Amino acid sequence: MKKIYYMLATILLLSNFAAKADEGMWIPLLLKKYNYEAMKAKGLKLTPEQLYDVNNSSLKDAIVWFNGGCTGEIISMEGLVLTNHHCGYDAIAANSSPQNNILDSGFWAKNHGQEIPVPGMWVSIVQRIEDISDKVMSELKGVDEKDRAAKIQEVYKKLITEATKGNTYEAQCREMFKGNAYYLFVFQRYNDIRLVGAPPQSIGKFGGETDNWMWPRHTGDFSMFRIYANKENKAAGYAPDNVPYQPKHSLPINIKGYKKGDFAMIYGFPGRTNRYEFSKGVQITTDIIDPAIVALRDVRLNAWKEQMNKDVDIRLKLSSDFASVANYWKYYAGEAEQLKKNKVYDIKIKEELAFAKWAKEKTEYNKLLSDMDSTFAVFKPISLQRIYINEGILAPNISKYVSYATALDETIQKGDAKKIAATREQLKEAIKELPYAPMIAMADKRIFDSILVLYYNNIPKDQQVALMGEIINKYNSSNPREAIRMYTDYVFANSIFSDEALMQAWFNNPRPAALKNDPAYIHVKAFRDHYINTFKPKVDKFNESISALGRIYIKGLMEMNPKRNFYPDANSSVRLTYGTVKPYMKYPLITNLDEVVVKHQKNSGNPEFNVPQRLLDLHKSKTYGHYAMKDGKLPVAFLTDNDITGGNSGSPVIDGEGRIIGLAFDGNWEAMSGNIHFDPANKRTICVDIRYVMFLIDIYGEAPHIVKEMKLVE
Numbered sequence: 110m111k112k113i114y115y116m117l118a119t120i121l122l123l124s125n126f127a128a129k130a131d132e133g134m135w136i137p138l139l140l141k142k143y144n145y146e147a148m149k150a151k152g153l154k155l156t157p158e159q160l161y162d163v164n165n166s167s168l169k170d171a172i173v174w175f176n177g178g179c180t181g182e183i184i185s186m187e188g189l190v191l192t193n194h195h196c197g198y199d200a201i202a203a204n205s206s207p208q209n210n211i212l213d214s215g216f217w218a219k220n221h222g223q224e225i226p227v228p229g230m231w232v233s234i235v236q237r238i239e240d241i242s243d244k245v246m247s248e249l250k251g252v253d254e255k256d257r258a259a260k261i262q263e264v265y266k267k268l269i270t271e272a273t274k275g276n277t278y279e280a281q282c283r284e285m286f287k288g289n290a291y292y293l294f295v296f297q298r299y300n301d302i303r304l305v306g307a308p309p310q311s312i313g314k315f316g317g318e319t320d321n322w323m324w325p326r327h328t329g330d331f332s333m334f335r336i337y338a339n340k341e342n343k344a345a346g347y348a349p350d351n352v353p354y355q356p357k358h359s360l361p362i363n364i365k366g367y368k369k370g371d372f373a374m375i376y377g378f379p380g381r382t383n384r385y386e387f388s389k390g391v392q393i394t395t396d397i398i399d400p401a402i403v404a405l406r407d408v409r410l411n412a413w414k415e416q417m418n419k420d421v422d423i424r425l426k427l428s429s430d431f432a433s434v435a436n437y438w439k440y441y442a443g444e445a446e447q448l449k450k451n452k453v454y455d456i457k458i459k460e461e462l463a464f465a466k467w468a469k470e471k472t473e474y475n476k477l478l479s480d481m482d483s484t485f486a487v488f489k490p491i492s493l494q495r496i497y498i499n500e501g502i503l504a505p506n507i508s509k510y511v512s513y514a515t516a517l518d519e520t521i522q523k524g525d526a527k528k529i530a531a532t533r534e535q536l537k538e539a540i541k542e543l544p545y546a547p548m549i550a551m552a553d554k555r556i557f558d559s560i561l562v563l564y565y566n567n568i569p570k571d572q573q574v575a576l577m578g579e580i581i582n583k584y585n586s587s588n589p590r591e592a593i594r595m596y597t598d599y600v601f602a603n604s605i606f607s608d609e610a611l612m613q614a615w616f617n618n619p620r621p622a623a624l625k626n627d628p629a630y631i632h633v634k635a636f637r638d639h640y641i642n643t644f645k646p647k648v649d650k651f652n653e654s655i656s657a658l659g660r661i662y663i664k665g666l667m668e669m670n671p672k673r674n675f676y677p678d679a680n681s682s683v684r685l686t687y688g689t690v691k692p693y694m695k696y697p698l699i700t701n702l703d704e705v706v707v708k709h710q711k712n713s714g715n716p717e718f719n720v721p722q723r724l725l726d727l728h729k730s731k732t733y734g735h736y737a738m739k740d741g742k743l744p745v746a747f748l749t750d751n752d753i754t755g756g757n758s759g760s761p762v763i764d765g766e767g768r769i770i771g772l773a774f775d776g777n778w779e780a781m782s783g784n785i786h787f788d789p790a791n792k793r794t795i796c797v798d799i800r801y802v803m804f805l806i807d808i809y810g811e812a813p814h815i816v817k818e819m820k821l822v823e
Contacts, residue, residue, distance in 0.1 A: 131688035131750050132787045133676035134379050136285075136292065137161035137169055138238040140685060143674045148687050152372030152765040159767060160685065163237045168767055170357035172376045172683065173232040173336075174296070175759055180377030181232060181334070182761040182769065184362065185818035188336035188354030189305065190232065191802070192759030193774045194313030195432060197332030200227040201307050202429045207421050212428065215309040215721075217812040224303035224335055226347055229538065232336060233296040234356075235683050236278060241268055245282075245291040254657050257288075268293055277344055285677035287385065288660040289667070294682055299354065301337035301347045306812060308332075308805050309721055310428075315705065317717030318435050322443055322778045324696055326746045326795050327705045330774040331802050333815070360761055361820040363768035364736060364800050366744070367690050369698055373749040374687040375773050375794065377760030379679035382784045385663050387655075388457035389485035391448060391785060397492050399445035401567070405500040406438035408559040412552040419548065426544035427552075440755075443781030453786040464662070467669045474665045481658050488651040491572065494644040497564055502636045505557045506543050506550075510606040511633040513539055514615065518624055536616065545609045550601075558597040565589055574639040576632070604629035679754050688750040693777065693793050702728050702743040702801075724809060734808050735823065736800040744798040747771060751794040754784055762796045768822055771796035 135144055141157035161169050175181035179196035183189065194201075204225050205212040218224045248264045249257065265282040272280040272295050280295045307313060312329040320326055336354035339345040367373075383390070413431050417424040448454070461478055468474035502508060513536045520532040565577060584592035605611035606629045615623060624630050667675060692698035705720060706728050712718035727733070733743045749762060753773055762771040775795040780788050807816045 131686070132752050132789065133674075134382070134679050134684035134686050134752055134754075135676055136238065137376075137683060137685050138240070138292075144687065148372075148374070151687060151689060153374070153687070154765045155767050161238075166357040168358065168360075168376060168763070169235055169683070171360045172761070173234055174378045174681075174683070175232050176230050177681075178380075178756065179758045180756065180760040180773075182376075182759075183336070183356045183359045184769065185820075186355060186359050187818050188338070188356060189359075189815070189818055190302075190334045190336060191761075191769075191772065192332060192334070193772060193797075194307060194310070194328075194330045194332045195436070195774070196759045197304070197307060197334065198310075198432055199429045200225075200230060200304050200334075201310075201332065202425055203227075204304065205425050207425070210421070210425070211307070212310050212425060215307060215312075215810065216304065217306045217806070217810040217815070218304070219812075219814070221335075221353065224305050226301070226303050227334070228347070230302040230334070231298055231300045232302060232334075233279065233298045236295045236297055238683070239272075239293040239295075240290070241282065241293045242290045244268065254653065257657075258653070281682070283680050283682045285680075286660075286663045286667075286675065287656060287678075289664050290677065292682065297344055299336045299338065299344045301345060301351050303335050303337060305333040305335050306806060306810060306815060308810065311716075311719050311721060312724065312805065312809075314432070315718065315720065316708070318439060319715075319717050321436065321439050322775060322781065324693060324748065324777050324793065324795055325700045325704065326775065327700050327708060328746065328774065328797065329801055329805055330797050331772055331805075333806075359820070360763065361768040361822050362799055362803065363764055363766075363770045363822050364803060365823055366738060366800065367747070367764065367770050369690055369692060371690045372687070372765035373690050373751060373770070374685055374763050375749075375751045375753055375757060375760045376685050376763060377683070377753070377757045377773070378681055379684050379686075379754045380681055380756030382679040382754050384678055384785065384787065385659060385666070386457070386785050387481050387485070387659070387662070388454055388461055389482060389489075390655075391454045391457050393485065393489055393492050394785070395445050395448045395454065397489070398496055399441045399448075401493055401496050402441045402500050403438060403445070404563060404567075405496070405504065405560060406434050406441075408563070409434050409504060409556050410438060412555040412559070415555075416548045416552045423546060423548045426546065427549065437755075440781065443778055444784065447779065447782040448785065451782050451786060451788055451791075453782050456786065464665060464669065468665060471665075474661065477658060477661055477665065481655070481662075484651060484654045484658065487647070488655075490569070491644055491647055493568060494572065494640055495648055497568060498636065498640050501560045501564060502633070504560065506545075506553045507557060507601070507604065507606045507629050508633050509543055510540070510612055511627075511629050514606070514619070514624055514630070515633070517616065517619055518621055521619060521621075533616075540616070545612075550607060554597060554601050554607075557600070558594060561593045561597065562590060565593065572644075574636050576635040576639075600628045600632060603627075606630075679756065681756055686752045688752070691748060691750040691793070693748055693779075693791070696748075699738075699747045699798070700745045701738075702733075702745055705745060727809060732808060733804060736804040736807075738800075743801065743804060745801045746795060746797050748777075748793045749796060750789075750792060752783075752787060752792060753794050757794075762794075769799055771799050772802070 140160055145157050159167055161167055171183040173181045173190060175192050175196055179192055181190040181192035184191050202212050245264050252260045268282055269280040278295050279298050280293060283292050308329050315328045337351040338354040339351055342355050345351060413427050417427050465478055517532055517536055520529050580596045581589050581592045584595040601607045604627050605615055708718050709720045737743050757773050760773040761769045762773055764770050773794050773796050777793045780792040783792055807813050
């Protein structure tokens with residue numbers, strides 16, 4: 110009887126591991142083997158080869174990795190790329206000025222000649238995927254754990270060299286299942302990318318941070334770019350005589366619409382998940398790391414917002430950085446909240462108990478969880494150190510300027526003329542991305558000061574840099590807050606990096622003595638050296654140990670549950686996720702333009718909910734063309750139950766016949782724990798409806814010539 114009870118209990122616990130409906134971000138190469146029948150059952154009409162094929166045109170040829178952080182899709186045979194507005198935000202803002210403010214007014218190129226080149230922007234298209242697990246694993250036999258990472262990089266370099274020899278491709282090797290499998294991804298990269306169109310940010314960001322990660326949503330989150338190639342249709346750097354790229358495949362546009370339960374798949378480049386995280390990792394993330402990131406980012410957002418509200422030019426200069434920091438400020442707040450609400454720590458504990466019972470008599474696994482506990486116990490007290498360096502001390506612009514100067518100085522010390530020249534050019538571009546103005550410097554000073562206060566209050570005193578004690582003793586030992594303020598005044602009054610002219614003069618003529626006597630340089634160096642010498646070895650040791658334990662844990666899970674189709678964590682490699690068009694709780698499946706106008710009216714005076722008068726006029730006259738639904742309303746956004754994460758922004762939502770019905774642009778608040786735990790009841794993807802996109806281009810933007818490039822299915 111006890112044996113039967115044990116088996117039943119184990120089965121119930123193991124059910125937490127089972128891949129739930131629509132869970133997983135799958136490698137396209139493996140769809141035919143693992144997922145195709147399930148996809149067909151949900152409504153897929155395409156063959157596996159139409160999803161991914163090396164030798165013939167397939168959907169993969171229309172999916173682009175957009176500038177390394179988002180996804181885009183090719184929607185015309187002239188290389189027109191559709192992605193999210195927030196993915197194109199940098200380019201739109203960089204080409205805006207108070208005199209030609211396309212960020213606020215929108216932009217629609219009337220012809221190819223009006224399309225705006227975007228230096229530094231690129232897209233990559235996957236050419237093929239190869240399972241290289243056997244090749245890597247054979248090289249790792251007998252390699253000590255401490256040497257494993259270096260050996261892997263050595264093998265990667267060899268495989269990448271082989272894959273890119275004699276062609277113009279780039280390649281990346283990606284670890285899967287924390288080192289239980291490896292794959293090679295070969296790309297063609299295109300560097301001549303030009304801005305074609307974007308709605309005003311009042312449409313592209315409608316709802317702002319108030320609505321971010323929330324449903325219902327009413328955001329027209331899209332922008333358009335074009336890939337250019339040389340006259341032989343080959344990838345090339347920018348040249349005025351380059352021509353629009355002719356792709357192997359472009360996605361047709363479905364303006365017929367969809368209904369609840371229709372098949373939906375999302376093809377893209379999801380960033381990072383950690384679904385196989387240990388319980389102790391969840392605990393530290395929830396209680397320590399996420400709250401610290403939120404507090405540190407809050408400092409930047411408040412300081413920037415104060416200055417952005419005073420001046421249009423400053424708002425344009427800071428808008429991209431503000432949007433980027435704010436997006437994940439809210440994400441980390443939501444993740445911590447939902448990890449607690451969804452009791453993810455408890456779920457992980459149950460999973461580990463099931464594993465422990467299974468592994469009790471297995472030598473390879475029976476000590477794994479106790480080793481995990483002791484590893485996290487050592488890491489937990491120092492877990493804030495890296496966060497406070499990256500999100501805190503190095504976050505102010507003045508610290509970034511110092512970091513750039515340090516990099517240049519170190520390169521100069523090595524005496525390699527070519528590397529010095531290359532570093533100078535890289536830093537010129539990097540500095541351009543850090544706007545300088547007196548009002549921005551005021552915000553930076555406030556950020557510098559406030560972060561030091563957080564550091565002093567939240568980092569254990571026995572872990573603090575010696576400089577911190579020196580500041581307090583020198584400026585006001587009885588009032589640490591006042592001491593930090595006085596120290597901040599001193600740094601900004603005496604550093605060349607708080608003065609644009611002095612800083613540029615140094616970069617034009619680097620002088621080591623001026624650098625090493627600079628108070629901002631001394632400040633950054635003190636904190637960086639303190640972290641590198643005292644804590645980085647411990648953090649590196651933790652990462653090495655927990656990586657090895659994670660690899661063994663997943664290997665054990667696979668042995669424990671051999672019939673399960675495991676999927677790897679997202680790691681910015683191309684993936685496909687499938688599901689259905691599906692509403693959420695009491696909320697509507699689809700939002701519409703009527704609701705946009707109502708939100709606008711209810712939030713009068715709030716810039717997050719302003720809309721252009723032209724959109725109000727088109728709504729009043731119901732001038733929607735053939736993009737309205739059967740009830741006469743214009744759709745704006747909808748929901749699916751696809752499994753996505755950051756990096757999927759801009760990914761196409763594709764129906765069962767391979768036609769685009771929308772763009773993924775967000776997740777929902779109730780499932781913000783999704784990077785660590787998939788919640789089938791609450792997980793949703795928020796998508797902008799392709800009909801709203803077409804309406805905004807064709808009718809609102811008066812750019813029907815752009816729509817004519819596309820293949821519309823009515």
